[in-house]
Amino acid sequence: MKTSINRESTRFYVTQSDYEHLVSNPSAVLVIQCSPKKNNHPKGRYKIPNNVAKQFIKSKQGTHNWNTHKNFKQDSIPIGLKDYFSFL
Numbered sequence: 426m427k428t429s430i431n432r433e434s435t436r437f438y439v440t441q442s443d444y445e446h447l448v449s450n451p452s453a454v455l456v457i458q459c460s461p462k463k464n465n466h467p468k469g470r471y472k473i474p475n476n477v478a479k480q481f482i483k484s485k486q487g488t489h490n491w492n493t494h495k496n497f498k499q500d501s502i503p504i505g506l507k508d509y510f511s512f513l
Contacts, residue, residue: 428453429472435459436466437503441495444482447475454478464500469512481505 430446430453432438437457447453455478457471473481485497502510 429456430454431456431458433458433460434498435461436464436498436500437471437506438498439478439482439485439496441491444479444486447479447482451475466500467502467512469510471506471509472511473506473509477506477509 428450430443430450432443432455434457436459439455439457443455447455453475455471455473455475457473459466459469459471461468481503482497485491488497491497
């Protein structure tokens with residue numbers, strides 16, 4: 426049975442904690458519900474398979490924001506994740 430790791434945000438947003446949950450739950454998918462208020466991100470939902478989510482997060486680790494805040498956020502749909510986003 427697949428589980429999900431759920432996050433609600435006003436934009437695309439992932440954290441070190443999300444990554445650790447994905448690693449410890451290899452069958453889980455990452456679900457991000459985006460409900461923007463003022464930013465440019467469209468309203469919708471990401472449903473990202475575990476291996477894709479882990480790979481994406483790993484690509485952000487080591488960047489300035491990740492090293493400082495242990496997260497990555499974006500006001501638009503990340504290019505590599507467009508196929509996993511559904512508009513609401």
